[in-house]
Amino acid sequence: xxxxxxxxxxxxxxxxxxxxxxxxxxxxxxxxxxxxxxxxxxxxxxxxxxxxxxxxxxxxxxxxxxxxxxxxxxxxxxxxxxxxxxxxx
Numbered sequence: 001x002x003x004x005x006x007x008x009x010x011x012x013x014x015x016x017x018x019x020x021x022x023x024x025x026x027x028x029x030x031x032x033x034x035x036x037x038x039x040x041x042x043x044x045x046x047x048x049x050x051x052x053x054x055x056x057x058x059x060x061x062x063x064x065x066x067x068x069x070x071x072x073x074x075x076x077x078x079x080x081x082x083x084x085x086x087x088x089x
Contacts, residue, residue, distance in 0.1 A: 001021055001022050001076060002021055002022070002029055002074045002075070002077070002078040002079070002080060003018055003019070003020050003078070003079050003080065004018065004019045004020075004021060004029055004030070004080045004082065005079065005080065006018070006040075006082050006083075007081070007082070007083040007084070009083065009084055010040075010043060010082070010083070010084060013043065014037070014039050014040050014043055015037070015039075015040075016037060016040050019032075019033050019036075021033060022076075025070065025071050025072060025073055025074060026057065026064065026066075026070045026071070026074060026080065027070030027071060029074055029080060030044065030070065030082075043084075044082065050067075050068070051064075051067050051070065054084050054085045055082065055083070055084060055085070056082075056083050056085050057080065057081070057082050058080070058081045058083075059072055059074065059078055059079075059080050060075070060078050060079055060080075061079075
């Protein structure tokens with residue numbers, strides 16, 4: 001099963017341990033996680049159900065390609081990392 005990891009920065013605000021899901025795309029994997037954790041969805045998606053601009057997602061070490069439909073494919077052993085881009089100085 002694909003593993004969805006959330007950075008410790010996100011974990012400071014909402015309970016989001018690593019989850020294992022059966023999914024063929026990033027979108028279905030995230031929906032599976034959000035089905036058990038609606039609060040987390042608010043940190044990842046905006047009010048139009050689009051990935052927030054400050055969210056970066058890496059699949060097997062590569063930056064997400066499809067930010068609109070989240071159709072990037074997942075392998076059964078994929079590792080997905082979801083993080084908030086931080087700014088400041």
